[in-house]
Amino acid sequence: KEKTLAMIKPDGLFGNYTDEIKRVILHSGFSILKEMSIQLNEVNVRLFYAEHSKKSFFPSLVKYMTSGPVFVMILEKVNAIADWRALIGPTDASKAKVTHPDSIRAICGLDLERNCVHGSDSPQSAAREISFFFGDTLSS
């Protein structure tokens, strides 16, 4: 089995989508191994999204990701990384509503930035992101 890091972003929590998203997760055959809610600060987001630090949208992304708590989960199943990415749908939630109407981003997202959920995109990023939240990165 494979593990991945799933995150409900601040807009997902503000919109009260957590229970609905967890129902979809469990119904899709994932086990939720660990979960927690946490308020990220600017330093945390800069580290988590380091690959985007030079992008023009980065300041806005930091503001969005620190606008409220996030809810992170370790999901486990066979092919968890790709299957969770497929379930959440394309990055741009406004397009997801048209092309992938059953995806999670179509249900709770708004646009290219406020897309309500995150999923690791490779085994390397899953390992990094799981240790980011459930290792000692945040408490150090």
Ligand code: ATP
């Ligand atoms: P995530 O990594 O959160 O699962 P993703 O892999 O689909 O999303 P990335 O390209 O890694 O998308 O971008 C990370 C996040 O940055 C996106 O989920 C979105 O919130 C935000 N973002 C990406 N591109 C843009 C953009 N052009 N304008 C505004 N925000 C963006």
